[in-house]
Amino acid sequence: MARVPILRVRDLLVATVQEDLRDSDAQALEVDLGLALERTEAAGVIIDVSVVEMVDSFLGRLLNDMAAQAKLLGAQTVVVGIQPAVAITLVELGLELRGIRTALDIDRGFTLVRQLIRQERLRGTARAQ
Amino acid sequence: MRNDELPIAGEDDIVRSRQRARDVARELGFGMVDQSRIATAVSELTRNVVRYATDGRGEVLIRELRSPLGQPGLEIVVQDSGPGIASVDEAMREGFTSGAGMGMGLPGTRRLMDEMEIDSVPGRGTTVTIRKWRR
Numbered sequence: 001m002a003r004v005p006i007l008r009v010r011d012l013l014v015a016t017v018q019e020d021l022r023d024s025d026a027q028a029l030e031v032d033l034g035l036a037l038e039r040t041e042a043a044g045v046i047i048d049v050s051v052v053e054m055v056d057s058f059l060g061r062l063l064n065d066m067a068a069q070a071k072l073l074g075a076q077t078v079v080v081g082i083q084p085a086v087a088i089t090l091v092e093l094g095l096e097l098r099g100i101r102t103a104l105d106i107d108r109g110f111t112l113v114r115q116l117i118r119q120e121r122l123r124g125t126a127r128a129q
Numbered sequence: 130m131r132n133d134e135l136p137i138a139g140e141d142d143i144v145r146s147r148q149r150a151r152d153v154a155r156e157l158g159f160g161m162v163d164q165s166r167i168a169t170a171v172s173e174l175t176r177n178v179v180r181y182a183t184d185g186r187g188e189v190l191i192r193e194l195r196s197p198l199g200q201p202g203l204e205i206v207v208q209d210s211g212p213g214i215a216s217v218d219e220a221m222r223e224g225f226t227s228g229a230g231m232g233m234g235l236p237g238t239r240r241l242m243d244e245m246e247i248d249s250v251p252g253r254g255t256t257v258t259i260r261k262w263r264r
Contacts, residue, residue, distance in 0.1 A: 020148060022140050022141060023143065024140060053164075053165065054165060054169055056169045057234065058176060084161075085162040085164070088162050088166075089241065092166070092237070092240045093169065093238075094237045
């Protein structure tokens with residue numbers, strides 16, 4: 001199975017997760033995302049999971065980790081397109097993914113990530129003063 | 130009546146098993162949410178086999194069921210001949226982890242299904258049986 005492609009759109013990275021990832025492909029995405037953030041100095045990451053029909057505790061935790069990693073590398077992450085059936089399953093599983101920001105679709109995801117980046121910059125400026 | 134048997138020998142089989150379980154669930158008329166619950170439960174259980182069983186090997190049985198009242202159901206048995214679970218009660222406790230971070234594995238899986246039974250003998254292996262009935 002192919003790795004998850006990571007596209008650069010201006011100062012954002014966009015990763016579109018395929019239908020059913022193997023564990024190692026999901027782990028590779030985490031590493032690739034870190035390397036891409038270092039290389040591009042992107043300010044935000046959008047992870048599109050709209051075609052993903054199953055998120056188990058492994059993938060759920062990994063999405064959390066990716067957002068935490070991106071934050072340490074100075075980027076804001078938004079996960080977009082979680083399917084309703086997946087959302088119900090995740091909550092029942094006990095994985096509420098409090099560490100990630102989500103949006104219904106990619107369009108709203110772009111708006112949210114822009115907002116988060118702006119907030120973060122304001123906070124940075126306030127701290128500098 | 131469906132009665133499928135799949136080997137578990139590596140991470141590809143986690144994907145294959147959960148896809149097969151979803152396919153059978155769809156054939157039996159389970160809705161999208163139940164399909165997601167079933168696929169996720171199978172993913173959790175087969176990953177336990179790949180991670181913890183001896184050589185990461187085991188097997189999955191996916192069976193169509195019919196209740197005495199004619200209600201269709203799905204039974205999935207995941208078995209391995211690994212080290213077994215020393216205390217099933219403890220493994221079913223929320224937040225329990227055997228060290229590799231599967232703290233929500235079994236209790237979470239239980240919540241996704243209608244029924245779950247664990248049969249484990251230390252040193253001999255583990256069999257987890259889960260069932261879901263179509264509403």
